[in-house]
Amino acid sequence: METISIILLLLLAVILSGILSRVLPLPFPRPLFQIALGAGIGLAADWRVTLDPEIFFLLFLPPLLFLDGWRIPREELFKDGKTILELALGLVVFTVLGMGLFINWMIPSMPLAVAFALAAVVSPTDPIAVSAIAKRVPIPKRMMHILEGESLLNDASGLVCLRFAIAAALTGAFSIQDAAFNFLWVAFGGVAVGTGVTWAIARTKTWISRHYGEEGGSQILISLLIPFASYLVAEHLHCSGILAAVAAGLTMGFVERTGEIEATTRIRRSTVWDTIQFTANGIIFVLLGEQLPVILANAAETVRTTGHHEPWWLAIYVVAINIGLAGLRFLWVWLSFRLTLFRVGQWKQSPNWRVVAAMSFAGVRGAITLAGVLTLPLAMGDGSPFPARDLAIFLAMGVIIVSLIVASIGLPLLLNGLQMPAEPSHQAEENAARVAAAEAAIAAVERIEHARAEGRSDADLYVAAASRIMDTYRQRIESRRGDAETIATERILEQIERELGLAALKAERAEIFRRTRHGELGSELSRKLIREIDLLEARYGG
Template identity: 35%
Template sequence: MHTILPFLLAMIAAIVLLNMWAVKLKIAYPILLVVGGLMISLIPGLPVVKIDPDLIFFIFLPPLLFAAAWSISFKEMKKWWRIIGSFAFLVVFFTALSVALFTSYLIPGFTIALGFLLGGIVSPPDAVSTGAIMNFVKIPKSTSAILEGESLLNDASSLIIFRFALVAVGTGQFIWQQAAVSFLWMVLGGAGIGLALAWIFVQAHKRLPTDPPSDIALTLIEPYVMYWVAEQVHSSGVMAVVCGGLYMSARRLIFLNSASRIRGFSVWESFVFILNGVVFFIIGLELPEIVDGLRSKGIPLTTAIGYGVMVTVILVVARIISSYTAMVATLIFRPSVAPRAATNKRRWMMPLMLGWTGMRGVVSLAAALAIPVTLENGADFPYRNLILFITFIVILLTLIVQGLTLPYLIKRMHFFDELFNDEDEELTRQKMKRGLKQHVYEVLKSKYENELQGHAGIEKILKQWEERAKAADDSGMNEKTKVVFVQLLESQREYLAELNKDVSISEEIIRQQLYQIDLEEERLKII
């Protein structure tokens, strides 16, 4: 313990430093993390860090999926549910099938079940990697929501494939009828369990006398409870966390107060950042052992690297084919929602760019590490080290090659400039603020003008409320005025919640304004 603890602390410090370096270089931090994990594995004398494969999913996936569900725009997901659903389920299955067919044919001794296992591991693009890379390019919010929604839901579909393939490898058989029933139970049962538990958690937050520390502590354990309960009844823990997280995210204004939302945002941001970094470093630390395992099985390192490159090419080609198929299907069946572009050439190049966005990351790593070391009969799990090594190569190549070139290509070729007809952000923000000012004025005039006419604090709110955060004199803010002020802030939240139903307004802008209102309420408490 005295050896591991300083090493873990040094690992977290290295993650922070690499993130700082990534900001300075203006590249996505997952790229440096995966390279850093590779470099650190070359340092001699490092302690061996091992995690039970059965605990990999349970430790890392629930909070990462829960955080992703809270950050995504559910309104945008509903708007683009067709393309998100097709990429999250159909494209994942097509990708896994492509990997299974090619690897079972090209890798000696590699069965179709092992191919599906590998395909389930490497098929889902990573939400964290995609989001980090998209920070360096300007794309429509709806495009970002499509990519994030796909990355959120395809984790569930790919891990279901992974689970079925794992059973097939262990038992040597696969019964389609049983698999179909199990698939429905995993999806529907997982979603139902997640929603039911999320409702219970929302009621607990509302009815119990919680404070910000206890609210945050509860949100940290809730995704683990959702995942664990769903897995105990053999449904999908991933679906439970995703659906439960989306339900709670849509109701955050109901069961969390302003202090819990503000502090929880910072806690979760740091927690998820550390989890992502630790996963990348763990695979880096295990890389020498994986390479030794390959050599013990008589697989040359160059051959394994070649397999990794081959699988990466299959993934990219399968995603590009799927993107063009989706484009053709949209033009045939739903031409009104087809992406618009300045020229036909640019329109037909858009699927190519969408196909280039499939960076792999933490979920693939966690799935690969979760492969058991031995089968139930005690025999070594076949090709485990090769699957781990191929997964690492896929992540490394997609992050470095696609991750570094994607921002340049988008800026250079202007592919996404006309993809969606989003309202200009600044214009939307100004329109929203004007609406808020008018709303506050009408509330004050209708509810408080007669009761508190001539009161210095109310007049100040009425005339200069938008400048209140900068006001130097708060002497007029007595307890009665504070009550009015809090009610006005709550009224603004209700106004923004209603405004968010407008599909033309970005939910991110709404959330930014809600965060400002939370900050204002917290400022009011210390006056």
């Protein structure tokens, strides 16, 4: 019963965080409100959530990473593939080496292997918090795609570095050759497992649907189980479950291009996944805040680990680590952009410092850092306590919170009027696709009209209905094939149509609800009509 109560309280905190982030006029993203609410729960209640890192990884990370991989624009991911790999792999190694040495120099009481472990857990970035900030101040699309691609891959590289650092701390030995081979197996094995599991499940599901029909609930449940299956199989083979979940999401995007799933199933499935994403993201940060009181309660003992007695030294260390992370990221991003995005042929000048600074501020830490630092073992091989474990956890928590606050304040200032390298317009591509789709629709209507209407007494009804539908598609074709002035006029008409259409649909819905309240319309029929209106409103993007 207590476990259920805790879960319900966490869900309530997630809901309240969404309300507070909209009501309070503060320039902070939702994750900070969730951390604050979690801290309030930790202070006010006697409940304590013991975070088992393995369970934490399994419950939250596979579905979130799977969904990110599924929904990320694959063309954008491949277009900036070099930049993303430079950030996801090169920057992680650069950060681990640089920050590991810096932390060990700043805190000599922390062993070098533990310092590298701490550097490894703070190296991956978190796109969840950046997305929350982007809702307040829009981030340029290309920058957001780079950040999303980086975060999909740097989780695995950071956790692999963490694994090697922990092994070195426990054994006192480290082999670069073994680490390199292990990294290749972990990375490529994880990608292969995620791709293979998803492809096999998709092919099996398609075969069953073709021969025995489709059941929407089963289709949705299968999509929910794929990331967990990929993660568990990869971990069983000692590969990266994180990369397996990402690869599964990317593969899902490819196998879904056949369009064999029914439209209603896709709509319902998208709604389910949106709810899971909102809930899981929120619970992660609420749990982070809930852990803060326990960590702060041990601050006095933790600070003595550093050789000092004043607690404010911990704040100095947190700020110094954040400055170090930002400095290393700024330098690496500048070099990466200099060699890729801003090379001759795209932009002929050096990278704009605001672009580089914005990318550096966007390196927010979050769920992976929290989960990673909690995987530090409690004891060494001889049974003695793992050195500076509480200190590492405190510093990692501090880095998460400070990076969120700094990004919330700094990103809006840097992004105001910021221009990324120019991107080609996709308007012509969109127009061509709409015209081709409309022509295919007209051809299909004509085929059915000729096949069904011939020799029937109600043939004129088929002709009339087909004419009405084809007129709509012909109007769409004309609006997309006209000159620039005609297309501009059509866009204005579309905006007006959207405004009027939304107003009409809202009036329809209000009337349906009024009749339902007064007993003039049954609840079942009411739900049917409301769903039809909702789907039409979704067409307008309302």
